[in-house]
Amino acid sequence: MSLSNEEIGRYSRHLIMPEVGMEGQLKLKNAKVLLIGTGGLGAPVAMYLAAAGVGKLGLVDFDTVDVSNLQRQVIHGTKDVGKKKVDSAEETMKDINPFIEIVKYEVPLTSANALDIIKDYDIVADGTDNFPTRFLVNDACVLLDKPNVYASIFRFEGQATVFCKEDGPCYRCLYPEPPPPGLVPSCAEGGVLGILPGVVGLIQATEVIKLILGEGQPLKGRLMLYDALAMKFRELKIRRNPECSGKCTVVKELIDYQQFCGVPHAEAPLPAPVSATDIEPGDVKKLIDANADFVLIDVREPHEYQICKIPTAKLIPLGELPKRLAELDKNADIVMHCKMGGRSAKACDLLRQNGFARVRNMTGGILKWSDKVDPSVPKY
Amino acid sequence: MPKILIPTPLRQFADKKDSVDVAGATVGEALAALTTAHPDLKKNLFTDEGKLRSFVNVYVNDEDIRFLEKDKTAVAGGDTISIVPSIAGGAR
Numbered sequence: 140m141s142l143s144n145e146e147i148g149r150y151s152r153h154l155i156m157p158e159v160g161m162e163g164q165l166k167l168k169n170a171k172v173l174l175i176g177t178g179g180l181g182a183p184v185a186m187y188l189a190a191a192g193v194g195k196l197g198l199v200d201f202d203t204v205d206v207s208n209l210q211r212q213v214i215h216g217t218k219d220v221g222k223k224k225v226d227s228a229e230e231t232m233k234d235i236n237p238f239i240e241i242v243k244y245e246v247p248l249t250s251a252n253a254l255d256i257i258k259d260y261d262i263v264a265d266g267t268d269n270f271p272t273r274f275l276v277n278d279a280c281v282l283l284d285k286p287n288v289y290a291s292i293f294r295f296e297g298q299a300t301v302f303c304k305e306d307g308p309c310y311r312c313l314y315p316e317p318p319p320p321g322l323v324p325s326c327a328e329g330g331v332l333g334i335l336p337g338v339v340g341l342i343q344a345t346e347v348i349k350l351i352l353g354e355g356q357p358l359k360g361r362l363m364l365y366d367a368l369a370m371k372f373r374e375l376k377i378r379r380n381p382e383c384s385g386k387c388t389v390v391k392e393l394i395d396y397q398q399f400c401g402v403p404h405a406e407a408p409l410p411a412p413v414s415a416t417d418i419e420p421g422d423v424k425k426l427i428d429a430n431a432d433f434v435l436i437d438v439r440e441p442h443e444y445q446i447c448k449i450p451t452a453k454l455i456p457l458g459e460l461p462k463r464l465a466e467l468d469k470n471a472d473i474v475m476h477c478k479m480g481g482r483s484a485k486a487c488d489l490l491r492q493n494g495f496a497r498v499r500n501m502t503g504g505i506l507k508w509s510d511k512v513d514p515s516v517p518k519y
Numbered sequence: 520m521p522k523i524l525i526p527t528p529l530r531q532f533a534d535k536k537d538s539v540d541v542a543g544a545t546v547g548e549a550l551a552a553l554t555t556a557h558p559d560l561k562k563n564l565f566t567d568e569g570k571l572r573s574f575v576n577v578y579v580n581d582e583d584i585r586f587l588e589k590d591k592t593a594v595a596g597g598d599t600i601s602i603v604p605s606i607a608g609g610a611r
Binding site for chain 1: 526527528531532537559572573574576578581582583585586601603604605606607608
């Protein structure tokens with residue numbers, strides 16, 4: 140394989156560097172990298188690896204572009220809202236560099252297809268958004284002996300490392316088990332600073348390029364922590380599980396990762412099951428219109444309350460609720476709501492544990508309120 | 520006194536602080552002092568049996584306490600204890 144004259148022109152800033160040169164650029168052209176997720180992290184990784192001339196880039200994503208993605212997923216634009224993310228990403232990458240091959244996998248990665256998809260690649264870059272897929276990607280990389288360039292983000296903090304590189308540690312050496320569902324919020328619940336995945340994703344992309352070139356010290360056995368607010372990088376050691384010297388003793392085969400992570404079998408976060416303790420937004424509206432004797436409590440954060448609110452709702456953020464129980468009447472009819480119904484369900488549990496008898500959760504939160512009752516309420 | 524760094528997801532349980540100076544000669548004592556001062560942190564860091572949760576790692580400076588003396592690991596003034604929970608965000 141060699142470079143065409145057009146490619147030589149395109150990659151000239153690489154070719155004149157001794158650390159890359161013609162040999163390195165051909166390594167990049169021959170490399171096959173699989174990106175799991177083309178969202179916040181996947182976007183910068185895909186764009187820069189495309190630009191750098193990585194010959195074959197696989198994209199795994201079954202999501203479509205939503206307007207709320209655009210604050211950070213710079214591979215997609217306003218015109219792409221509603222398109223498949225893999226299609227939108229491909230278009231941008233082809234525009235950046237038409238000399239590369241892009242393979243799209245418009246499927247969720249599962250135990251049934253992971254080995255088959257990953258086996259054709261040299262390196263995996265994991266930028267997914269959930270624990271089951273994190274463990275799945277790790278285990279598949281362990282079984283196939285593929286380096287897994289890992290990054291994850293939350294609000295304004297990021298983590299990055301390289302797993303499964305030769306004798307280095309894997310994700311299970313760092314975290315043997317996932318957190319119970321609900322204890323660690325996702326970006327959709329907790330938010331993320333839009334530029335954060337840019338910084339952290341490019342650490343990932345840098346490590347991918349270094350692995351391909353065989354240059355520098357890979358981020359193996361080291362967990363890079365980045366705090367954007369403090370603008371600090373810290374590095375912690377990750378040790379390989381001592382029982383796994385030579386060969387991994389933990390991962391034997393792919394398992395049911397939804398079950399492993401305690402997640403109910405469903406693609407999207409579903410509202411809590413309907414029960415006598417739930418109330419639909421439409422019925423809450425009827426109570427308000429009828430001037431019924433009840434208290435509506437909004438347990439979101441003050442900054443969310445500023446975005447939109449139900450006028451009669453009283454704000455008590457979930458975190459403050461335990462200290463503010465005295466403000467509520469134990470015998471009152473109480474309805475709790477939040478953004479989507481998850482936090483308010485926790486708030487209902489808390490009240491019941493404290494002797495409140497008549498507590499109901501408004502299903503689907505203010506988002507469903509916007510859909511069903513008042514479309515003038517913005518969704519965020 | 521050793522300093523404990525609180526990660527973003529747990530700051531809501533620690534009066535929004537990013538670090539806390541605590542008394543204690545071992546990691547176990549330092550974490551006990553931390554959860555006494557901020558009781559809401561306790562269930563996020565420890566199981567009902569008092570074991571550190573397996574998705575939360577604790578480091579003294581840059582070393583994982585699982586590879587030192589675990590909660591018996593000695594700490595002194597100038598040491599930094601980091602609490603590093605797993606986070607999964609990336610795509611959506």
